[in-house]
Amino acid sequence: MPTIVVDVMPKSELLDPQGKAVSGAFERLGVTGFGDVRIGKRFELTVDGEVTDEVLAQAKKLAEDVLSNSVIEDVVGIEVVE
Amino acid sequence: MPTIVVDVMPKSELLDPQGKAVSGAFERLGVTGFGDVRIGKRFELTVDGEVTDEVLAQAKKLAEDVLSNSVIEDVVGIEVVE
Numbered sequence: 358m359p360t361i362v363v364d365v366m367p368k369s370e371l372l373d374p375q376g377k378a379v380s381g382a383f384e385r386l387g388v389t390g391f392g393d394v395r396i397g398k399r400f401e402l403t404v405d406g407e408v409t410d411e412v413l414a415q416a417k418k419l420a421e422d423v424l425s426n427s428v429i430e431d432v433v434g435i436e437v438v439e
Numbered sequence: 440m441p442t443i444v445v446d447v448m449p450k451s452e453l454l455d456p457q458g459k460a461v462s463g464a465f466e467r468l469g470v471t472g473f474g475d476v477r478i479g480k481r482f483e484l485t486v487d488g489e490v491t492d493e494v495l496a497q498a499k500k501l502a503e504d505v506l507s508n509s510v511i512e513d514v515v516g517i518e519v520v521e
Contacts, residue, residue, distance in 0.1 A: 392485035
């Protein structure tokens with residue numbers, strides 16, 4: 358069944374404490390070459406049947422209204438994966 | 440600065456309670472047409488300078504060793520985004 362992948366990230370102007378924790382861990386491990394780390398969510402929605410324009414529009418609406426909090430997050434990607 | 444995106448998902452054979460909660464919410468909202476929902480993590484690593492093969496190999500190693508728990512998660516994607 359086809360899958361729609363929705364990517365949600367914290368708004369770029371917001372502090373990302375989890376990301377800071379990971380980049381701190383990189384430093385403690387002696388890893389260099391990487392700057393900021395930001396962590397978001399990746400949703401995989403399996404679609405019953407074909408991905409029509411209506412289904413994609415519905416997924417976009419769900420991404421904005423249900424899968425993300427528009428106050429602190431941005432939907433950064435919606436992609437159909439066969 | 441270039442960014443490497445790492446996508447991590449729960450192993451497909453594992454129960455995804457968060458995903459079940461979201462698909463339950465879809466049903467309560469009267470949304471149809473979608474089957475399972477699975478939720479994973481999306482990491483954005485900013486790279487200081489160019490993304491060389493070495494940097495990409497290092498990002499792959501970090502993805503396996505630091506950004507994911509190989510017992511319950513799979514790294515499903517590593518992508519360079521300019």
